[in-house]
Amino acid sequence: MKERVEMREGRSMILDAVSVMDTETIDLLEATGRVLAEDIYAQENIPPFSRSPLDGYVLRAQDIKEASKENPVTLPILEEVAAGQVATQPVTKGTAIKILTGAPIPEGADLVVKFEDTEFTSEQVTFFAPGKSGDNIVPVGEDLKVGQLVLKKGQKITAPVRGILAGLGKSRLKVYKKVHVKLISTGSELVPIDAPLTPGKIRNSSVYTLASYLQEAGASVTICPNVEDTVEAISDAVKAAQTDADVIMTTGGVSVGDYDHLKTVMTSLGADVLFWKMRLKPGAAFLASVYNGIPVLSLSGNPASAAISMLLTCVPAIRKMSGYSEYMLREIDGILETDFTKKSPNGRMVPGKLFIKDQKPMIWLSGHSGNGMLHPLEGCNIIGELAPSKEGVKAGSVVHAYDIGEFI
Numbered sequence: 404m405k406e407r408v409e410m411r412e413g414r415s416m417i418l419d420a421v422s423v424m425d426t427e428t429i430d431l432l433e434a435t436g437r438v439l440a441e442d443i444y445a446q447e448n449i450p451p452f453s454r455s456p457l458d459g460y461v462l463r464a465q466d467i468k469e470a471s472k473e474n475p476v477t478l479p480i481l482e483e484v485a486a487g488q489v490a491t492q493p494v495t496k497g498t499a500i501k502i503l504t505g506a507p508i509p510e511g512a513d514l515v516v517k518f519e520d521t522e523f524t525s526e527q528v529t530f531f532a533p534g535k536s537g538d539n540i541v542p543v544g545e546d547l548k549v550g551q552l553v554l555k556k557g558q559k560i561t562a563p564v565r566g567i568l569a570g571l572g573k574s575r576l577k578v579y580k581k582v583h584v585k586l587i588s589t590g591s592e593l594v595p596i597d598a599p600l601t602p603g604k605i606r607n608s609s610v611y612t613l614a615s616y617l618q619e620a621g622a623s624v625t626i627c628p629n630v631e632d633t634v635e636a637i638s639d640a641v642k643a644a645q646t647d648a649d650v651i652m653t654t655g656g657v658s659v660g661d662y663d664h665l666k667t668v669m670t671s672l673g674a675d676v677l678f679w680k681m682r683l684k685p686g687a688a689f690l691a692s693v694y695n696g697i698p699v700l701s702l703s704g705n706p707a708s709a710a711i712s713m714l715l716t717c718v719p720a721i722r723k724m725s726g727y728s729e730y731m732l733r734e735i736d737g738i739l740e741t742d743f744t745k746k747s748p749n750g751r752m753v754p755g756k757l758f759i760k761d762q763k764p765m766i767w768l769s770g771h772s773g774n775g776m777l778h779p780l781e782g783c784n785i786i787g788e789l790a791p792s793k794e795g796v797k798a799g800s801v802v803h804a805y806d807i808g809e810f811i
Contacts, residue, residue, distance in 0.1 A: 442554070
């Protein structure tokens with residue numbers, strides 16, 4: 404067991420301890436937010452035929468090359484073709500067909516002129532300007548072509564991705580199974596959120612924050628009942644959770660107090676303890692273990708500490724298990740908008756917001772935060788990483804940050 408590891412080392416150790424989930428086949432209707440477990444190739448062209456993007460008349464460009472306001476060209480209308488229909492005859496020299504949006508381009512035609520640029524009756528149409536071959540025609544395969552690699556394995560299924568899959572006729576597809584995380588909160592001071600508060604008790608808000616972040620990362624989450632601060636109770640809870648969990652996550656009991664029992668519990672259960680404590684503020688209290696092949700990630704009981712350490716070290720592992728090809732949090736640099744006056748002799752992770760100002764990435768950091776405070780995380784889309792400093796950080800300094808925008 405290593406003790407007091409750097410955050411990046413701890414994250415790497417957790418990543419090395421997890422593996423990608425098995426796959427399953429699901430209906431497209433259930434696929435939003437899941438991760439593709441197969442490459443998707445186009446089996447057909449989209450669109451499957453050349454079509455008109457507007458209402459107008461389709462003809463041969465050659466037939467109106469001399470058209471002008473002074474010398475208009477009038478052509479007979481052979482028929483009308485609406486979306487879902489096909490012309491019964493080709494466009495021949497000196498003829499036109501009325502065509503509506505989405506309808507296939509008839510054989511022989513190479514130009515569509517919109518209604519507004521013509522004068523017409525039910526039998527003929529007049530043109531006042533030439534047109535270029537190919538104008539106002541959506542070619543076959545403009546969006547996707549047969550054989551094209553459309554979507555890659557490890558890609559999240561978003562709204563446009565699901566639409567693309569629908570357009571390709573993929574009613575069922577292979578995805579990675581969701582990671583099932585069981586959340587166990589330890590602490591005799593905790594009560595359920597709907598219970599009345601009595602002296603010395605607090606509501607368990609932290610577990611709901613963690614569950615939401617995990618769900619946004621693609622996991623399914625079970626919130627277990629609160630557990631008393633005893634070795635027996637915590638041991639029983641961990642043993643019960645491992646029967647159907649892919650990851651067990653606990654809060655509380657990982658520091659050095661008389662009631663911090665997680666290290667004792669995991670050792671007594673025969674778990675492989677990877678490390679205890681990280682050089683991370685907030686979030687130093689952290690125990691990472693593997694029990695019967697299941698990662699057990701034990702976080703601080705302080706809500707902000709637990710959330711920040713989980714986002715930085717556990718979420719990448721959850722995303723790796725979920726099959727994401729890119730599972731690390733994106734790292735970015737921005738310019739600090741205002742002074743951050745808190746001294747950070749050992750460095751500090753601070754929630755904040757990234758925004759663009761004068762075409763430059765700017766970062767605002769919350770100056771009002773604490774290990775037990777969740778409110779400073781609300782609305783934040785980054786976690787800023789401040790180097791050790793005894794004087795704070797001045798506006799205009801470059802700040803390194805981790806993008807958590809996907810999880811807010």
